[in-house]
Amino acid sequence: MSRSALPIRIPLADALLASLLAWSGCAAAQAVNGAAPMTVSQVASGVYVHIGALEDWTPAHGGDVANLGFVVGSRCVAVIDTGGTPAVGLALRAAVQRTTPLPVCYVINTHAHPDHILGNIAFVDAAEPPPRFVASANYSGALAAREPYYLNALRRDFDIALTHAAIVYPSLGVDAVLDLDLGDRVLTLQSWPTAHTDNDLTVYDRRTRTLFASDLLFAQHLPVLDGSLRGWLTVMAALKRLDVAIVVPGHGAIASDWPAAMDAQADYLSGLLSDTRAALRDGLTIQQAIERVGIAPAAHWLLTDRFHRRNVTVAYAELEWEDDDSKLSPQTRPGPSRARSRANPSRADGG
Amino acid sequence: MNIAPIARACRSAAGVLLLFALCVGARAEIRAEGNPEASPIWQKVRASLFQSRPIAAASDELISLDAPTRAEDAAIVPISIRTRLVQTPARYIDKVYLIIDNNPSPISAIFRFTQLSGRADIETRVRVDDYTHVRAIAETNDGRLYMVTRFVKASGGCSAPPSKDAQAAQATLGRMKFRVDGDASGKQPVLAQLMISHPNDSGLAMNQVSRLFTPAHFVRQVNITYAGELVLSADVDFSISENPNFRFYFVPRGDGELKAEVIDSEDLRFESALPYRRHD
Numbered sequence: 001m002s003r004s005a006l007p008i009r010i011p012l013a014d015a016l017l018a019s020l021l022a023w024s025g026c027a028a029a030q031a032v033n034g035a036a037p038m039t040v041s042q043v044a045s046g047v048y049v050h051i052g053a054l055e056d057w058t059p060a061h062g063g064d065v066a067n068l069g070f071v072v073g074s075r076c077v078a079v080i081d082t083g084g085t086p087a088v089g090l091a092l093r094a095a096v097q098r099t100t101p102l103p104v105c106y107v108i109n110t111h112a113h114p115d116h117i118l119g120n121i122a123f124v125d126a127a128e129p130p131p132r133f134v135a136s137a138n139y140s141g142a143l144a145a146r147e148p149y150y151l152n153a154l155r156r157d158f159d160i161a162l163t164h165a166a167i168v169y170p171s172l173g174v175d176a177v178l179d180l181d182l183g184d185r186v187l188t189l190q191s192w193p194t195a196h197t198d199n200d201l202t203v204y205d206r207r208t209r210t211l212f213a214s215d216l217l218f219a220q221h222l223p224v225l226d227g228s229l230r231g232w233l234t235v236m237a238a239l240k241r242l243d244v245a246i247v248v249p250g251h252g253a254i255a256s257d258w259p260a261a262m263d264a265q266a267d268y269l270s271g272l273l274s275d276t277r278a279a280l281r282d283g284l285t286i287q288q289a290i291e292r293v294g295i296a297p298a299a300h301w302l303l304t305d306r307f308h309r310r311n312v313t314v315a316y317a318e319l320e321w322e323d324d325d326s327k328l329s330p331q332t333r334p335g336p337s338r339a340r341s342r343a344n345p346s347r348a349d350g351g
Numbered sequence: 352m353n354i355a356p357i358a359r360a361c362r363s364a365a366g367v368l369l370l371f372a373l374c375v376g377a378r379a380e381i382r383a384e385g386n387p388e389a390s391p392i393w394q395k396v397r398a399s400l401f402q403s404r405p406i407a408a409a410s411d412e413l414i415s416l417d418a419p420t421r422a423e424d425a426a427i428v429p430i431s432i433r434t435r436l437v438q439t440p441a442r443y444i445d446k447v448y449l450i451i452d453n454n455p456s457p458i459s460a461i462f463r464f465t466q467l468s469g470r471a472d473i474e475t476r477v478r479v480d481d482y483t484h485v486r487a488i489a490e491t492n493d494g495r496l497y498m499v500t501r502f503v504k505a506s507g508g509c510s511a512p513p514s515k516d517a518q519a520a521q522a523t524l525g526r527m528k529f530r531v532d533g534d535a536s537g538k539q540p541v542l543a544q545l546m547i548s549h550p551n552d553s554g555l556a557m558n559q560v561s562r563l564f565t566p567a568h569f570v571r572q573v574n575i576t577y578a579g580e581l582v583l584s585a586d587v588d589f590s591i592s593e594n595p596n597f598r599f600y601f602v603p604r605g606d607g608e609l610k611a612e613v614i615d616s617e618d619l620r621f622e623s624a625l626p627y628r629r630h631d
Contacts, residue, residue, distance in 0.1 A: 056508045113509035138517070145513035145556040149425070149480050156481075157507070198516045224508070227515055283532060285474065285598070286429045287417070310423035310510065317427050317476070317594065318515075320546065321528070 035087070037094035038064070044208035046072040046185065048099060049248050050092065054221050054302050057084050057115040059158045064088045066115040067250055069212055070096050071205050073182025076105035079131070080203050080212050082119030085160060089119020103128065106180055108189065109135040109170060110214030110250065111197045112143035113226070114150045120168035134180070136191040137173035138199035144169075174201060192216065195232035196225070196250075202239075209245035211258075219252025222301040223265050225311045229273055229318055236262055236269075264299070271296055276315040277322075286316045384502040387484045392452045400448065400458070401488075401496060409489065409497035411435070414447070416487040416499045422506040425480040426515065427592050432487045434471045438464065444471035446490040451590050453483035455555060459590030467582045467602050469540025474598035477590050478512035481505050513556065514593050520550035527623035529609060540600035545575065545611050547596070547621070553589040570595050572614045577627070578607025603629055 040048040050068040053061040063084025070079045070092075077096055082089040096104060109117045112135070124130050147167055154160045172178075178189045188204040196215040203212040216235060218224070225232065244258035255261035272293065279289035293312045295304055387393065397406070409415075417431035434444055449460040454477075464471040471489070479485070482505050488498045514520045526548040531541055547570060554567025569589040575582050582601040601609065606628045613621040 058507060115509060141517055141556075141558075142513070144558065145517070146511040147557075148555060149511040152481065153505075153507075156505075194516045194519065198514075198518065226509060228519075231516075285431075286427075286476065287431065290423070290429075306507070310506070313424045313427050313429075314515065317592075317596075320596075321523075321548070321594070 035090040035094050037098045038068075038088070038091035040070075040095045040099070043246055043248070043254055044205070044210050047205055047208055047210050047246075048072070048095070049254060050095065051253065052083075052115070052251065054252060056303060056306050057113075062088065063115060063118065063158060064091075065251070066113075067214075067248055067252075068092050068116075068119075069248060070099075070104075071182065071185065071187060071203075071210075072100050072102060073185035075181075075183025076102050078106040078108060078180060078182055078187055078203075079104055079123065080108045081110055081116040081214065082107060082122065084115035085118050085154070085158060086121050086162070086166065087119075089122030092119060093122050104131045105182065106187075107131045107133045107168075108180075108187075108201070108203055109133065109139060110201050110203070110212065111136070111199050112139050112146060113197065113215065114146075114153070116214070116250070117143070118150065118154070118162075118167075121162075121166045124168060132172050133168055133170040134172040134174065134178070134189065135170040136199040136201040137175035138191070139173065139201070140169050142197065142199045143167070192235045192238075193231055194228040195235040196223075197227045200227070200235070204242065204244075209243055210248065211239075211242060211244045211246070212248045213239065213250065214248075215250035217247060217249040217262060218265055219249040219255065219261070220300075220302050221251035222303045222307045223268055223311070224307050225269075225272075225314045229269060229276075229315045233266070233269055233273065236266055264301075267296065268299060268301065272311055272315050273319070276312060276319050280316070280320055280322075286313065289316050384484075387486070387500040387502075390452050390484055392457055393450070393484065393486070396450055396452075396457050404494075404496055406488065406496040406498045409487075409499040413497050414444075414487060414489045414499055416485065416501050418485050418501040418503050420502070421504040422479045422510075425506040425510040426478055426512045427476050428479045428503065429474070429476050430485065431474045432472060434489065436471065436491075438466050438468055438471060440466060443492050444489050445492045447471055447473060448486070448488040448490070449475075449477070449590075450486040450488065451477060451479060451483055452486070453481040454478065454590045455553060456588050456590055458588070460585055460587045463584040463586075465581050465583075467577065467580055467604070468600055469602040470600040472598075472600055473583075474596075476592040476596055478592055479503050479505070480512050512553070514550050514552070517550065520548070520593060523548040525549065525613075525619065525621040527611060527613070527621060529611065529623055529625040531609065531625065531627055540602050542598060542600055543575075543609060544596065544598045545573070545623075546594065547573070547611075547613055548594050549613075549615065551589050551591055551593050551595060567616055570613055570615050573597065574612045575599070575601070576610050576612075577601050577603060578605060603627055605629070 038050050040050045043049045048070050052065040052067050055061050055065050057065050068081045068083055070077050107123050151162055154162055174189050174191045180187045186206050190202050192200045200216055240259040246256050247261050248254050275293040290309050290312045412435050415433045422428045436444055447462045450457050451459050462473050484500050485503050486500045490496050528546040530544040549570050551569040554565055557564050573585040583599050608624050609627050610624040
């Protein structure tokens with residue numbers, strides 16, 4: 001990792017006062033005390049990555065569980081995800097400042113999950129022009145729907161009291177592809193159809209062919225499904241075609257063997273798809289499917305107890321809507337019981 | 352249809368908002384199971400639904416409630432309510448209430464059964480984001496109340512109740528699927544499943560551009576008939592998961608049509624029908 005020769009600039013309480021006002025005294029104290037730079041590695045020229053703990057988003061690791069990164073151009077810096085608490089964001093910002101004197105011009109959020117985005121507020125600074133916050137066009141809606149639950153979980157589990165003011169929403173939405181110029185360096189941002197979530201965004205550094213896949217790729221950490229299983233497999237097939245030298249997953253170690261780096265995840269998700277379809281074909285209820293659908297014994301995923309049952313739940317709720325006739329055979333239902341549905345809504349009479 | 356006053360209240364948006372306000376005011380933080388009776392939200396819900404009527408602890412012979420000890424996914428928590436009482440004219444379960452204390456709207460569903468239900472069992476999926484008591488309360492035709500309670504721990508991590516694919520949910524709004532399982536002899540109650548494609552939005556999210564709250568849009572009533580006679584009626588709200596899913600029983604007396612009528616909070620009405628013949 002390259003260290004800047006310039007004086008280390010640690011965010012001071014003064015500079016952050018405006019943004020900290022929204023926090024409780026407790027959270028603010030934690031944040032300022034915890035603003036030592038986090039560990040980052042330079043994985044390619046000007047591309048820095050922090051590997052989060054391979055754990056669920058809990059206080060045990062201070063919410064520092066997602067992989068974060070930043071890319072340095074000749075003019076400015078783009079930050080890719082900001083961590084699971086404001087304190088993690090401050091530590092990331094300190095790491096940026098230790099690395100380069102250039103300002104942060106973009107903060108990119110790869111999807112609206114708390115472990116990736118709650119550090120955003122650390123990049124809002126009364127003393128400097130704010131960076132542009134960038135995310136998928138679907139991101140704001142997804143985050144708005146989840147924000148009350150994230151704030152509740154922060155208060156309940158982390159003892160961090162934040163308000164709406166501490167949740168930073170993007171000012172730039174990506175609905176297909178967007179290039180961001182950092183000065184002699186272009187990042188290509190791409191939003192994807194529903195896969196891990198309905199607002200997944202990847203970041204590709206053209207110069208080093210580094211792909212920040214975020215949670216479209218899990219390594220070691222069991223993949224977590226919060227969008228569409230079939231959609232995710234389709235998106236992975238499209239990702240394979242990218243020219244990638246280094247891939248940074250959302251969780252777990254970086255890799256350079258592209259697209260083989262996706263093989264383990266593809267095996268897991270394909271198995272989840274076929275086993276859940278089989279459970280549906282056998283007429284199992286969602287509870288029964290959760291009990292039955294397992295993981296291939298050869299797989300060495302972490303956090304299976306925490307996430308596998310959840311994945312089966314989500315997969316079942318998606319796949320039960322597949323057309324029975326084309327995908328689920330043989331028919332197990334007795335009698336001539338094919339539904340005739342009319343999906344044309346009509347106004348009810350007076351409710 | 353004879354619907355209880357509280358169910359009638361739930362049928363109007365005003366009623367829902369009233370119950371919502373009543374209960375959010377008392378929203379409590381609980382992480383440990385504690386005494387289910389001491390839950391302040393339950394005390395309010397109890398007063399509004401049942402006044403001072405006695406509620407007995409249910410024995411497994413009457414009603415049982417299956418819920419996971421931890422919500423794996425906050426958006427989809429399977430709930431199974433089983434009853435052991437054969438529905439006869441002399442004695443039957445008239446209603447089953449599903450209460451989730453710490454949800455934004457705790458009165459999640461009121462299911463009304465008839466003798467043609469055969470069994471007053473119901474399976475569905477609910478949203479549970481916080482540590483909460485979940486209750487099933489059976490009301491028999493003689494007006495007695497029996498309650499069973501389970502404590503469900505909140506899910507962790509990135510799981511939250513809202514839609515997993517907001518655009519897709521809108522695109523298939525109102526699509527329905529029926530499925531019928533089990534014995535078709537016409538002597539035993541038959542298990543059926545109704546799936547309704549609907550976002551079942553709580554309306555609790557603020558639009559970040561307009562700064563307005565998105566209007567709630569959720570299924571509020573489901574009526575299921577067989578051969579023209581009611582087998583299940585449910586007053587429900589956004590505690591039920593996206594794409595509401597109900598498994599229930601009915602007694603197929605002769606050939607007929609299993610029919611669902613679904614009405615949502617915007618007064619949209621959806622219908623689906625399934626011809627069903629017995630195998631005699």
